[in-house]
Structures are given as structure tokens and as C-alpha cells.
Amino acid sequence: MSDEATQPAAPAAKPSAVELAKIASHYLAGDIAKELADSAPGFGKASVQLLKNHGTYQQDDREQRKAKEGAKSVREISFMIRTCVPGGKLTADQLLAAMDLGDEVGNGTIRLTTRQAIQHHGVVKGDLKPFMQRVHDIQMSTLAACGDVERNIMCCPSPMHNHPVREEMQATLDKLAKHLAPRTRAYYEIWLTDPETGEKTLAGGTSGDKDVEPAGLDEVEPIYGRTYLPRKFKTAFALPEDNCTDIYANDLGFLVVHEQGKILGYNVLAGGGMGVTPSAAKTFPALAKRLGFVPPEDVLAIAEAIVKVQRDFGNRSDRKVARLKYTIHTMGLDAFRAKVEEYFGKPLAPCHPADVHGFDDHIGWFEQGDGKFFYGLNVENGRIVDRDGFRLKSAVRQILHTIKPGVRITAHQSLLLTDLTITDRERIAHILHEHGVKTSEEISTLRRWSMACVALPTCSLAVAESERVLPGLIDSLEPEVAKLGLSHDAFTVRMTGCPNACARPYNSDIGIVGRTLGKYTLFLGGRLLGDRLNTQYKDVVPFEQLSREITAVLACYKAERHASETLGDFCHRKGVDGVRTWADEWLAGARGA
Numbered sequence: 001m002s003d004e005a006t007q008p009a010a011p012a013a014k015p016s017a018v019e020l021a022k023i024a025s026h027y028l029a030g031d032i033a034k035e036l037a038d039s040a041p042g043f044g045k046a047s048v049q050l051l052k053n054h055g056t057y058q059q060d061d062r063e064q065r066k067a068k069e070g071a072k073s074v075r076e077i078s079f080m081i082r083t084c085v086p087g088g089k090l091t092a093d094q095l096l097a098a099m100d101l102g103d104e105v106g107n108g109t110i111r112l113t114t115r116q117a118i119q120h121h122g123v124v125k126g127d128l129k130p131f132m133q134r135v136h137d138i139q140m141s142t143l144a145a146c147g148d149v150e151r152n153i154m155c156c157p158s159p160m161h162n163h164p165v166r167e168e169m170q171a172t173l174d175k176l177a178k179h180l181a182p183r184t185r186a187y188y189e190i191w192l193t194d195p196e197t198g199e200k201t202l203a204g205g206t207s208g209d210k211d212v213e214p215a216g217l218d219e220v221e222p223i224y225g226r227t228y229l230p231r232k233f234k235t236a237f238a239l240p241e242d243n244c245t246d247i248y249a250n251d252l253g254f255l256v257v258h259e260q261g262k263i264l265g266y267n268v269l270a271g272g273g274m275g276v277t278p279s280a281a282k283t284f285p286a287l288a289k290r291l292g293f294v295p296p297e298d299v300l301a302i303a304e305a306i307v308k309v310q311r312d313f314g315n316r317s318d319r320k321v322a323r324l325k326y327t328i329h330t331m332g333l334d335a336f337r338a339k340v341e342e343y344f345g346k347p348l349a350p351c352h353p354a355d356v357h358g359f360d361d362h363i364g365w366f367e368q369g370d371g372k373f374f375y376g377l378n379v380e381n382g383r384i385v386d387r388d389g390f391r392l393k394s395a396v397r398q399i400l401h402t403i404k405p406g407v408r409i410t411a412h413q414s415l416l417l418t419d420l421t422i423t424d425r426e427r428i429a430h431i432l433h434e435h436g437v438k439t440s441e442e443i444s445t446l447r448r449w450s451m452a453c454v455a456l457p458t459c460s461l462a463v464a465e466s467e468r469v470l471p472g473l474i475d476s477l478e479p480e481v482a483k484l485g486l487s488h489d490a491f492t493v494r495m496t497g498c499p500n501a502c503a504r505p506y507n508s509d510i511g512i513v514g515r516t517l518g519k520y521t522l523f524l525g526g527r528l529l530g531d532r533l534n535t536q537y538k539d540v541v542p543f544e545q546l547s548r549e550i551t552a553v554l555a556c557y558k559a560e561r562h563a564s565e566t567l568g569d570f571c572h573r574k575g576v577d578g579v580r581t582w583a584d585e586w587l588a589g590a591r592g593a
């Protein structure tokens with residue numbers, strides 16, 4: 001297999017519109033620069049697709065659209081911009097600058113994502129370029145935060161300084177993020193040129209973990225080729241004792257195999273993905289498969305081999321089945337492994353027996369191994385906002401300004417404030433309370449383990465509410481959970497506004513997936529560990545009934561669980577039919593509900 005980005009023999013099927021846009025774009029440039037300069041509020045179809053690779057989505061506020069219906073209104077276009085944060089690691093100044101951007105050109109909030117990145121909403125077209133330049137100025141980048149490329153790579157964010165394994169894993173992630181970053185000139189030419197002189201403004205800095213300096217600018221894409229990947233591609237690192245990045249939900253996973261403080265190598269997992277299109281029976285969620293074992297020095301090479309196999313064999317005509325999970329499904333795991341070995345240039349060793357057996361959300365107060373501490377601050381659904389008496393944004397600002405901690409974003413949409421001294425604990429609690437925000441210790445276990453995707457009003461694919469209604473659902477469940485004596489039981493409740501599954505509901509203990517406006521499908525039987533898919537329990541459940549339905553499941557769990565059995569394990573053992581029969585009797589009053 002040559003190292004060049006050769007294209008496979010022309011497939012019989014017609015390339016999708018997105019493929020055609022990529023082919024015509026000359027490495028993702030297309031007409032973006034021209035359309036950026038015109039007076040229209042948005043971009044044309046092809047540019048809208050290409051822009052995703054630059055980290056931005058053209059959107060409109062769907063509620064404003066509705067409000068103006070009948071009045072012959074035009075959509076008020078704005079942009080969502082996603083900034084990569086490899087491994088979720090950034091500085092206080094970077095987060096402050098991101099918050100400034102949210103206030104000055106966004107909708108006044110920022111959102112920590114389920115992949116440890118940052119999103120802004122509500123940016124208008126005229127502010128896109130200054131936005132990208134300001135992101136660049138703080139050594140960050142939006143390049144490849146979305147699109148048909150390697151996305152923000154995830155890694156356990158816990159800053160354990162006496163833990164060489166975690167440090168080495170995070171350093172390997174940084175190398176891999178650089179290695180798989182697109183090298184197109186288009187990003188720099190469109191966004192990072194001086195608007196007055198047309199001169200490059202690259203001298204100001206690097207883009208942190210993304211390689212945006214001129215080094216690779218004279219090359220075309222040696223790994224991706226001109227059509228990049230058939231679809232998005234996601235990678236995560238995890239430890240067997242701490243799968244906080246949900247490694248099995250990723251296209252590519254590196255599970256650290258370590259002994260006595262040394263990394264022996266990585267179990268390589270491939271083909272995870274959650275998204276489903278209900279109208280297309282050929283789509284399905286999948287957990288990644290265990291592919292083989294590589295020593296640490298082979299991480300970049302095996303990742304590149306797998307990316308290239310997906311590049312050359314992924315479906316380029318039907319985007320519904322273009323993710324790596326479908327490539328593996330179509331080829332068969334053995335044939336896929338053989339092809340990867342061919343591109344890798346040697347056979348893969350069998351997987352080490354190590355597998356995930358623990359999970360930590362890192363919320364709360366911990367020693368970090370160098371005499372300092374870190375504090376995991378739960379951010380409900382990742383939204384940093386000031387609203388009524390709840391002024392989280394102002395509190396985070398004050399903490400960042402006065403204490404200057406290191407910052408990490410978790411894959412559960414929360415913040416770790418690192419490098420703290422023992423006295424900072426009181427200071428942080430005081431600042432949070434002054435701003436009407438509860439400390440992590442004061443929120444319920446139920447809320448702590450809940451997660452919702454963005455959904456309405458910005459997400460164009462949402463069919464139901466998510467982020468805006470999950471807090472209320474948790475409010476109504478909390479007293480029920482307490483009555484059942486389950487307040488200290490940890491189980492994941494993950495809600496999404498559609499089956500695309502951005503909050504990874506299909507491997508959670510309780511998955512709540514938008515079905516249509518105000519109605520949801522309930523799933524049971526996944527678990528914190530993230531290594532088991534759940535099963536559909538009830539469909540088309542009105543939002544108003546979710547609390548009762550979930551309480552009935554919890555009552556069943558309470559009545560019939562084995563000692564120390566988790567909710568997900570219980571539902572899996574009893575089966576959804578068994579749980580449903582019991583719960584329906586409870587709801588009907590036959591079990592003293």
C-alpha cells in the first residue's frame with residue numbers, strides 16, 4: 001500500500017452531494033472566501049457543507065423561525081462554532097477568552113460538549129472571521145472540530161501528576177491530534193489573513209495542539225487525500241480503570257494497557273458509533289470491536305492505517321451508512337483487520353485481556369499527586385450561562401480571574417479546575433454560592449450523572465427538546481429517587497432531541513431519545529462502563545409521563561435487585577419485558593404505587 005492518498009477504484013454508485021462538494025473544493029476552500037465577502041447573511045449549499053470542516057455550522061434559531069411564520073419572514077441565519085480542545089485540556093486564559101467570545105459575538109453562553117470541546121452559538125456571518133482569528137490568537141483552532149475528518153480526540157482529563165501513565169497517554173493524544181489534523185491551506189487563507197492587507201496573521205502563535213503553522217502548508221493532504229473521509233471520524237483514549245471518555249462509542253479507541261506505572265501498549269478498538277436514522281433500517285448503534293494490540297510507538301501508524309482504510313473503503317455515496325462501523329459491517333471484521341494490517345505493514349498482535357472495568361466522572365475535590373488539588377465542577381448539560389439567580393458564567397469568570405487554575409473539560413460536559421491549593425476549596429465554594437450556584441457536593445447523584453444534547457432551538461436535526469427540559473425532569477425525579485432510597489446510586493440518564501445520539505444515550509442505564517415533539521423513546525440496560533448497548537423499553541412516551549415511567553423502573557429495581565447490582569445490570573438481567581410487566585403493574589396501582 002502506497003503512502004500516497006490514492007483514491008480507490010471508482011465506485012459504481014454516484015458520490016453523494018457532499019462528496020461532490022469536497023471534490024470541487026480544492027482542499028476545502030471552495031467558494032467560502034468569496035461568499036464570506038458578499039452581503040448575503042449565509043452561504044450556499046456547497047459552502048455550508050465545506051464550512052463544517054472549518055468548525056462551523058450554518059443554523060437558524062428555529063423558534064424565531066416559527067414566531068415569524070406566516071409573516072413571509074426570512075430565516076435569521078447564525079453560526080454554531082466548535083473549537084477543538086484535545087483531551088479537554090486548556091488554560092484559564094483560554095477559557096476566559098472563549099467566554100468573552102460568547103459574550104461579544106455569540107449568544108452570551110458557551111457550551112462544553114460531550115467530546116470535551118467548546119461550542120458557541122448565534123455568531124453572525126460578519127463575525128466569523130474575527131472569531132476564528134481570536135480563537136487562533138489564544139492558541140486554539142476550530143479546524144476539523146466538525147466535518148469528514150478526525151474530530152476532537154478525547155482522553156481522560158484527570159490531572160494526576162504522580163500518574164506517569166495518564167501523562168504519557170495525554171502526550172500520545174497530543175501527537176496523534178497533530179498527526180491527523182488536516183493540512184489544507186484553505187483554513188489559513190480564509191480565516192487567518194489580515195482583512196486589510198491580505199497578509200497572513202500566522203506570526204502571532206500556534207494553534208495549540210492543532211498544527212496550524214506553515215510547516216505542512218506546501219503539501220496536499222498526505223493522509224486524507226482531496227476528498228478527506230467519507231464521514232466524521234472520532235477517536236478516544238481510555239484507561240481500563242477509568243472509561244470516562246466512553247471509548248466503545250468511538251470509531252477508534254486506544255485502551256491503555258499498563259502495569260506498574262508503565263504503558264505496555266494499547267488495545268485498539270474500532271467501529272463504535274451511536275447515531276441512528278429511524279427511517280433507515282440499515283442504520284444501527286454499535287460498540288467498537290476489539291481489533292488488536294499495538295506497542296506505544298505504533299499508535300500513530302495504526303491510527304493512520306485505520307483512517308486510510310476508512311478513507312478508501314468507506315461508503316461515499318450514502319452518508320447514512322458511511323461511518324467506520326458500516327465499513328466494518330460490510331467488509332466483516334476479519335477482512336477489515338486484514339486490510340488494516342496490509343496498510344499498517346505488519347500483523348496486529350491479539351488484544352491484551354485488559355478491558356474497561358471502571359468509570360469516574362472526576363466530580364468533586366481530589367489530590368492531584370503533586371501536593372495540589374483539582375475540583376470537578378458539575379456543569380449541568382455543559383451550558384455556562386447566567387440566568388435569573390443562577391450566575392454560573394460570572395462565578396466561573398471570577399474563579400478563573402482570581403485563582404487562575406488549569407482547566408480541563410470532561411466528556412460529561414463538566415469542568416475540572418486544576419492545580420489548586422487546599423485553601424482554594426473554600427474560596428471556590430464561596431464564589432459559587434455568592435452567584436447562586438451549588439457546589440458539586442450539593443447536587444444529587446442523579447443530576448451529576450445526567451447529560452443532555454443541545455437540541456432545540458439551534459440544532460436543525462432536533463425533533464424534541466433535550467437540554468432545556470432535562471433539568472426539569474431531574475427536578476421531578478429527585479424526590480422519587482430519594483423516597484425509594486436510591487439517592488446514592490449512580491446511573492447514567494442521557495437525553496437527546498433525536499436519534500443521532502449526541503449525548504450517547506444508547507449505552508447508558510437510562511436513555512431518553514427524542515421521537516417527535518414532546519415524545520420520547522426510553523431505553524434501559526446500558527451502564528456506566530459504556531461497554532453494553534441498552535434496549536428499547538417504551539416508545540412514544542409523552543414528556544409529562546417520563547418521570548412516572550422512570551420512577552416505576554426504579555421501583556422495580558429497588559424491589560428486585562441483587563445486592564450491589566447497578567441499575568443497568570439489573571435491567572439487563574431482568575430484561576426489558578420483565579421490567580415493563582412489573583413497572584406497568586406498579587403504575588396501575590397493583591403493586592402499591
Ligand code: SRM
Nearest residue numbers: 113114115117273274275276452453454458459500501502
Ligand atoms: Fe453530534 C450532528 C451536537 C457529540 C452524533 N451534533 C450534530 C449537530 C452538528 C447537528 C447537525 O448536524 O446539524 C449538532 C449541533 C447542535 C447545536 O446546535 O449545537 C450536534 N454532537 C453535538 C454536541 C455539541 C452535543 C452536546 O450536547 O455536547 C457534541 C459535540 C461533540 C464535539 O465536541 O465534537 C456532539 N454527536 C456527538 C456524539 C457523542 C460523541 O461523539 O461522543 C455523537 C454519537 C457518537 C457518534 O458519532 O456516533 C454524535 N451528531 C451525531 C450525529 C449522528 C452521526 C451518525 O453517524 O449517525 C449527527 C448527525 C450527522 O452526522 O449526520 C450529529
Ligand code: SF4
Nearest residue numbers: 453459462497498502
Ligand atoms: Fe441535535 Fe439530535 Fe445531536 Fe441532539 S442528538 S444535538 S437533537 S443532532
